Amino acid sequence: MNRFVISPRHLQAIHHHAGVSYPEECCGVLIGHAGNGTSPTIVERILSVGNEREDSRHNRYVISPETILAAQKEARALGLDIVGYYHSHPDHPARPSEFDREHAWPGLSYLIVAVERGRVVEAKSWRLTDDRESFDEETIDQVAGRPSVPAGLAKEAS
Amino acid sequence: MSITIHIPTPLRRFTAENGEVEVEGQTVGEALKDLTRRHPSLERHLYNDQGALRSFVNVFLNDEDVRHLERDGTAVKAGDTLSIIPSIAGGGR
Secondary structure: OOOOOOHHHHHHHHHHHHHHHHOOOOEEEEEEEEOOOOOOOOEEEEEEEEEOOOOOOOOOEEEEEHHHHHHHHHHHOOEEEEEEEEEEEEEEOOOOOOOHHHHHOEOEEEEEEEEEEOOEEEEEEEEEOOOOOOOEEEEEEEEOOOOOOOOOOOOOOO | EEEEEEEOOOHHHHOOOOOOEEOOOOHHHHHHHHHHHHHHHHHHHHEOOOOEOOOOOEEEEEOEEEOOHHHOEEOOOOOOOEEEEEEEEEOOO
8 A cells, every 4th residue: 555645734734725615625736755656655745726617616626737837847846746636525535536536647646535514524545546447545644744834826725 | 959848747657757858849749749759658648549639638838738829730949848737637426
């Protein structure tokens, strides 16, 4: 099982984003060091971005290519990479939906936060299998002491 | 003429883990063709069976989406940067 390492402060910021966005889905970019199955994925920064869907925001999210390009530039400037994305599932479990699977990319971590009636109940991280048929769950390791200042694009987490 | 293509994390497994690849070409299409010539396994992830760029793959020339320019025919010059950006979407239920 791949390890997904994130600081408690970053995870808390993501939970907060998920809570204040309820009943809509929130989303954001995870930046750090990509894991490869043997080495863990390490999150160094989070970018809380707006859900750019104009409809069905309670069960859909989209991050525009322009936003991802800006995030990628920011990551590169720090010698880091985009290692995954997070989003919330309002009143739905923290497991990937079929729609999530259809739109997922291998090699990335997908952190999903389940929110019930405005309260975060759980967070789980997933990686798409190479055959695109399913997801493997990652072990979330909360490790304090990593850089914790959300980057420039952060709207909710600062 | 050499330009740089930035490869996103999920596609680096097809570029020997390189995040940047230097390619040759006069247009965006030529540059991408040179990229897939150097890394053939990338091709099916970038193009559909009709040879068109997949809808969930975006290509930016510097800061501009090439779909808003002249797509594959967009001219490139030395020092330009192409970025391959995956579309990101999802949601519950």
